[in-house]
Amino acid sequence: MNYLSSGKSLIKKLLPKKWVSACGEFLYRQLPKKQDSLFFLLARVWYTILGDKLNARKMRILGIARPYSMVGRNGLVVTYDLAESLEQKQIQGAFVECGVARGGCSAIMALINAHHKSDRITWLFDSFEGLPKPTAEDEFNPAEFTPPGDRHSSDVQEGCCLGTYEEVSALMFSKLKFATDRVRLVRGWFQSTLHREKNNIGKIAFLRIDGDWYESTKCCLENLYDALAPDGYVYIDDYNSCIGCKKAADEFMQKRGIQAKLISDRRGGAYFLKSS
Ligand SMILES: C[S@@+](CC[C@H](N)C(=O)[O-])C[C@H]1O[C@@H](n2cnc3c(N)ncnc32)[C@H](O)[C@@H]1O
Numbered sequence: 001m002n003y004l005s006s007g008k009s010l011i012k013k014l015l016p017k018k019w020v021s022a023c024g025e026f027l028y029r030q031l032p033k034k035q036d037s038l039f040f041l042l043a044r045v046w047y048t049i050l051g052d053k054l055n056a057r058k059m060r061i062l063g064i065a066r067p068y069s070m071v072g073r074n075g076l077v078v079t080y081d082l083a084e085s086l087e088q089k090q091i092q093g094a095f096v097e098c099g100v101a102r103g104g105c106s107a108i109m110a111l112i113n114a115h116h117k118s119d120r121i122t123w124l125f126d127s128f129e130g131l132p133k134p135t136a137e138d139e140f141n142p143a144e145f146t147p148p149g150d151r152h153s154s155d156v157q158e159g160c161c162l163g164t165y166e167e168v169s170a171l172m173f174s175k176l177k178f179a180t181d182r183v184r185l186v187r188g189w190f191q192s193t194l195h196r197e198k199n200n201i202g203k204i205a206f207l208r209i210d211g212d213w214y215e216s217t218k219c220c221l222e223n224l225y226d227a228l229a230p231d232g233y234v235y236i237d238d239y240n241s242c243i244g245c246k247k248a249a250d251e252f253m254q255k256r257g258i259q260a261k262l263i264s265d266r267r268g269g270a271y272f273l274k275s276s
Pocket residue numbers: 068069070071098099100101102103104105106125126127128129130131132160161162163188189190191210211212213215216
């Protein structure tokens with residue numbers, strides 16, 4: 001037995017798996033946000049040494065996605081965990097992201113899909129022109145709503161959060177080498193693309209809504225919620241950070257009598273499971 005493997009089995013004996021993950025989680029929360037990529041790399045090496053393949057894969061995928069996403073580490077981790085759990089539970093249906101920007105979260109969803117060799121398609125919807133203008137519904141009124149996040153209409157401009165079609169194509173098809181029939185990029189405003197494509201998408205297992213505004217969120221829910229499979233997830237990235245987004249989601253859930261419990265992603269978004 002060489003030094004490496006005896007060291008590895010010693011660590012494993014001394015530290016049960018749960019503790020290793022808890023220590024990793026603790027250290028991860030202490031690192032400054034800008035160090036995410038470094039953290040994912042170190043954590044990947046650590047898990048590889050311990051032979052924890054699942055977590056090593058998670059850190060590899062998060063490390064790939066981080067430079068292309070604006071959602072921050074908790075958002076990436078929650079996106080990963082939800083997509084992975086849908087694969088583990090073999091929930092049928094597509095993965096859909098509405099609001100792709102430079103493609104970080106979408107890359108996570110497509111990489112998990114590819115790892116499991118499932119036959120689902122990852123659909124990516126965006127204007128690829130950045131955010132549209134907010135509407136009156138997005139106006140921030142501190143007396144009405146204090147977002148735990150830090151964004152609202154007055155400090156986010158039209159055209160903000162831009163990722164271009166060319167950038168995202170390069171990431172998906174040149175860098176990550178997905179087949180064009182596994183990852184579909186749909187360019188245009190949700191208001192015209194979702195209605196047109198919803199029959200082509202079919203069942204949805206994971207609906208990730210990241211369009212910031214009232215009209216964008218409303219449009220995604222109205223067009224795509226009915227296609228969500230039982231036990232599928234809806235993840236609303238701006239639920240706790242953009243007033244219009246929250247309003248659209250609350251109105252939709254009330255109108256449809258959806259009782260699901262929204263779970264915070266601890267950064268400004270929330271998700272829920274469609275009960276079976
Ligand atoms: C905050 S960014 C998305 C961040 C991304 N999910 C990530 O991982 O970094 C919001 C995106 O939503 C898109 N968007 C918002 N409303 C839209 C609409 N009505 N139609 C099309 N795209 C929209 C914007 O173009 C922008 O790329």
